[in-house]
Amino acid sequence: MSRIITLRDALREAMSEEMRRDENVLLMGEEVAQYNGAYKVSKGMLDEFGAKRVIDTPIAELGFAGIGVGAALNGLRPIVEFMTWNFAVLAFDQIVNGAAKYLHMSAGQYNCPIVFRGPSGAAGQLAQQHSQTFESWMANVPGVKVVSTTDPYDAKGLMKSAIRDDDPVCFMESEVAYADKGEVPEEEYLIPLGLADIKRYGDDVTIVSYNKMMKVAMSAAEELAKDGISAEVVDLRTIRPMDYDTIINSVKKTNRLVVVDESWPFAGVSSEISHQVQRYAFDYLDAPIVRVNAKDTSLGYSSVYVEEYLPNPKRVIEAVKQAMYV
Amino acid sequence: MKTTVKKSKYSKKTYLEWYRLMLLIRRFEEKTLMMYGQQKIRGFCHVYIGQEAVAAGMMSALKPLDPIITAYRVHGIALAKGISANQVMAELYGKVTGNVKGKGGSMHYYNKATQFYGGNGIVGAQIPQGAGIALAEQYKGTNNVCVTMFGDGAARQGALYEAFNMAMTWKLPVVFVCENNGYAMGTSVERTSNVHDLYKIGAAFDMPSEAVDGMSVETVHEAFTKATKHARSGKGPYFLELKTYRYKGHSVSDPGKYRKKEEVQEYKDIDPVKVTEKAILSQKIASEKDIQKIKDAIKEEVAAAVEFAENSPLPTPEELYKDNYVQEDYPFLD
Numbered sequence: 001m002s003r004i005i006t007l008r009d010a011l012r013e014a015m016s017e018e019m020r021r022d023e024n025v026l027l028m029g030e031e032v033a034q035y036n037g038a039y040k041v042s043k044g045m046l047d048e049f050g051a052k053r054v055i056d057t058p059i060a061e062l063g064f065a066g067i068g069v070g071a072a073l074n075g076l077r078p079i080v081e082f083m084t085w086n087f088a089v090l091a092f093d094q095i096v097n098g099a100a101k102y103l104h105m106s107a108g109q110y111n112c113p114i115v116f117r118g119p120s121g122a123a124g125q126l127a128q129q130h131s132q133t134f135e136s137w138m139a140n141v142p143g144v145k146v147v148s149t150t151d152p153y154d155a156k157g158l159m160k161s162a163i164r165d166d167d168p169v170c171f172m173e174s175e176v177a178y179a180d181k182g183e184v185p186e187e188e189y190l191i192p193l194g195l196a197d198i199k200r201y202g203d204d205v206t207i208v209s210y211n212k213m214m215k216v217a218m219s220a221a222e223e224l225a226k227d228g229i230s231a232e233v234v235d236l237r238t239i240r241p242m243d244y245d246t247i248i249n250s251v252k253k254t255n256r257l258v259v260v261d262e263s264w265p266f267a268g269v270s271s272e273i274s275h276q277v278q279r280y281a282f283d284y285l286d287a288p289i290v291r292v293n294a295k296d297t298s299l300g301y302s303s304v305y306v307e308e309y310l311p312n313p314k315r316v317i318e319a320v321k322q323a324m325y326v
Numbered sequence: 327m328k329t330t331v332k333k334s335k336y337s338k339k340t341y342l343e344w345y346r347l348m349l350l351i352r353r354f355e356e357k358t359l360m361m362y363g364q365q366k367i368r369g370f371c372h373v374y375i376g377q378e379a380v381a382a383g384m385m386s387a388l389k390p391l392d393p394i395i396t397a398y399r400v401h402g403i404a405l406a407k408g409i410s411a412n413q414v415m416a417e418l419y420g421k422v423t424g425n426v427k428g429k430g431g432s433m434h435y436y437n438k439a440t441q442f443y444g445g446n447g448i449v450g451a452q453i454p455q456g457a458g459i460a461l462a463e464q465y466k467g468t469n470n471v472c473v474t475m476f477g478d479g480a481a482r483q484g485a486l487y488e489a490f491n492m493a494m495t496w497k498l499p500v501v502f503v504c505e506n507n508g509y510a511m512g513t514s515v516e517r518t519s520n521v522h523d524l525y526k527i528g529a530a531f532d533m534p535s536e537a538v539d540g541m542s543v544e545t546v547h548e549a550f551t552k553a554t555k556h557a558r559s560g561k562g563p564y565f566l567e568l569k570t571y572r573y574k575g576h577s578v579s580d581p582g583k584y585r586k587k588e589e590v591q592e593y594k595d596i597d598p599v600k601v602t603e604k605a606i607l608s609q610k611i612a613s614e615k616d617i618q619k620i621k622d623a624i625k626e627e628v629a630a631a632v633e634f635a636e637n638s639p640l641p642t643p644e645e646l647y648k649d650n651y652v653q654e655d656y657p658f659l660d
Contacts, residue, residue: 063491098451167652
């Protein structure tokens with residue numbers, strides 16, 4: 001049996017189920033307890049699990065991320081919520097120099113089973129400091145895993161796997177997708193990290209995307225179908241480790257690739273995919289890879305800027321047509 | 327600062343253990359500097375010479391499984407927390423028999439069996455981590471106290487203020503320890519803040535805090551006994567500023583020219599190893615023979631550690647890829 005629930009409900013179900021399953025799992029962050037979450041993802045969790053396991057923190061990202069890291073080294077499985085990944089920049093020392101390094105520095109003695117989660121990417125007219133994507137930043141670091149999704153079904157299954165994972169996981173969501181709805185089974189299920197999912201099958205071109213840009217990619221694919229172009233759409237779901245096999249197999253079938261990626265173009269997720277595809281599917285490509293990124297600029301407030309900055313279906317359609325020489 | 331020898335309140339066993347640990351650290355570090363000079367040891371290297379009373383006085387006041395986390399001046403604490411001289415020296419040599427298989431070098435030692443959390447190379451980053459280790463102890467309902475050590479330089483990091491605040495709010499079982507050796511690399515405490523008495527930082531959080539003579543092993547022991555009793559009883563954190571001194575530079579590459587010779591001498595006059603030896607003998611706590619036995623054993627232990635390190639194999643390059651992830655089949659890029 002399944003029902004239609006929102007992304008925020010799916011994330012909450014995943015965390016709550018894992019907290020019922022394992023008493024060492026706890027949630028901490030700004031406004032997660034009494035306020036029920038800045039975006040209501042943790043609504044009701046304080047009531048069920050109590051203040052020992054659902055912990056309101058002061059506004060001190062570096063400090064509470066570090067406390068999470070220490071607790072993880074000492075046997076707990078903290079979920080650390082950042083109100084947005086933009087604020088997590090203050091905590092990058094603890095993620096990059098701490099969580100990612102302990103296992104290696106201690107030659108296997110101390111692992112750090114922690115989930116850092118929160119929304120990533122632009123979410124309306126929020127201006128320069130609240131609009132960035134961090135998937136490519138975190139995925140650059142050996143020692144962490146990176147998940148990014150807005151699909152309720154994927155989010156629930158991946159969050160449960162992330163919490164059970166013995167390595168640190170950075171989990172990226174989206175403010176503008178928390179109310180998105182999707183079909184989610186009532187029965188328990190997990191989705192392993194590191195597997196992409198083909199959300200739409202097609203023959204003429206492969207479109208790879210993730211997080212809320214999947215909606216842009218899917219909408220472009222629908223439009224393209226009206227013009228007789230059959231696009232296959234691959235949802236990465238996990239950014240590190242990336243499922244190159246699924247991408248490369250799809251490109252071997254369609255011979256053309258467009259990557260829709262909200263990262264900035266320089267060393268973004270699309271750069272990495274382009275490298276891997278030219279290396280492992282060079283002879284299969286009938287056209288250069290085309291990518292659609294956020295524009296290489298800071299994002300300003302005005303709606304005009306937002307419209308200019310973000311990938312949209314029109315840009316994706318143009319990119320596909322470029323890759324198809326039509 | 328004057329250190330006077332009080333009438334002994336402690337047993338012969340305690341005194342000899344203090345003396346043994348301090349002398350081991352002293353001789354080990356002297357040998358480390360020598361081997362660094364011979365380029366057997368490379369990279370950053372920060373020795374503990376001068377600060378040994380902190381390690382010894384602390385260890386005698388702790389329970390064996392009280393967690394400790396510290397910074398990168400870590401050889402002494404590593405030895406104190408049960409990592410063998412062989413393993414510490416082999417690590418400095420970058421050998422596979424080292425404490426962390428040559429992955430950590432001078433700054434990173436760990437011992438999960440005794441709850442030793444290292445060994446952190448980012449100034450002050452271990453302060454919130456120590457609070458988190460304490461949170462886990464509180465969560466699991468143990469009676470352990472996490473000792474979270476840092477230097478005077480780290481006392482100016484924002485991470486400290488965030489961690490102090492949360493540790494007090496949540497009454498975490500943690501003893502924060504600032505080893506104030508007077509200098510953050512080449513910058514004196516007086517030049518980094520308007521507040522020169524570091525223990526006063528605790529006052530902003532209503533955290534019980536005090537300054538302690540860190541050159542006296544008895545005084546350090548007493549301070550830790552009081553602080554851990556407080557933290558263990560559920561009353562929350564305690565902050566100790568241990569006034570100590572490093573005789574050498576910040577690291578092996580620092581000649582320490584920012585200090586006057588007289589200042590260094592002033593501390594060498596109250597050297598914890600010498601003072602403790604003198605106290606043991608003058609108060610007839612133990613005999614010359616007991617002392618000589620310890621000296622001989624340590625000389626042998628340190629020489630054996632060098633020999634062990636010299637004769638140990640280097641790691642294979644494949645070892646580099648291990649321990650990035652617990653996941654064994656993690657698909658690395660090439």
